[in-house]
Amino acid sequence: MKNLTIIGILLLGISGLLFYLTTNLEVEEFTLSHFMGIMGGVGIGLIIGGIVGYVSKGSSIKAEQKRKEWQRLQQEKIEIEQQAAELAQQNVNPNPNNSENSNL
Known part of the structure; x- marks a missing residue:
């Protein structure tokens, strides 16, 4: 800007x-031609400003969506790591009640 x-x-x-x-x-x-030139310049400026504003707004929205998606993926990664740690802990320390029941 x-x-x-x-x-x-x-x-x-x-x-x-x-x-x-x-x-x-x-x-x-x-003269009238000067006034027409001024109005034309204002019109062109508004058109260019509108296009630039539209493009910058679109790119900022896309960047915000990417940031939210990144945060969601990071949260999912943390949850998966926690689940993997719980499964690893269960595999290392098997439940003694289950091993006794399998011998019967």
Whole structure:
């Protein structure tokens, strides 16, 4: 967003320079064509701003979804590791009651 602000200020400065150069440095020569140019510049700026905003919003939503998916996968990994540790502990320490019942 900071880069867009810098570009906007630069383009505004260029448009101001071109305005004063085309009117021979006199504001009294402000005509309908100048007004149309200003309105066209505003329209183009709004279109470009809308496109850039749409793209940045979409990429931020995708990044947020990836972050949530990563957290979900990390949580699942922790749960699976806990289950594996419980199973390993059960295999190491078999229940003595089960071994006695199998001998009968």
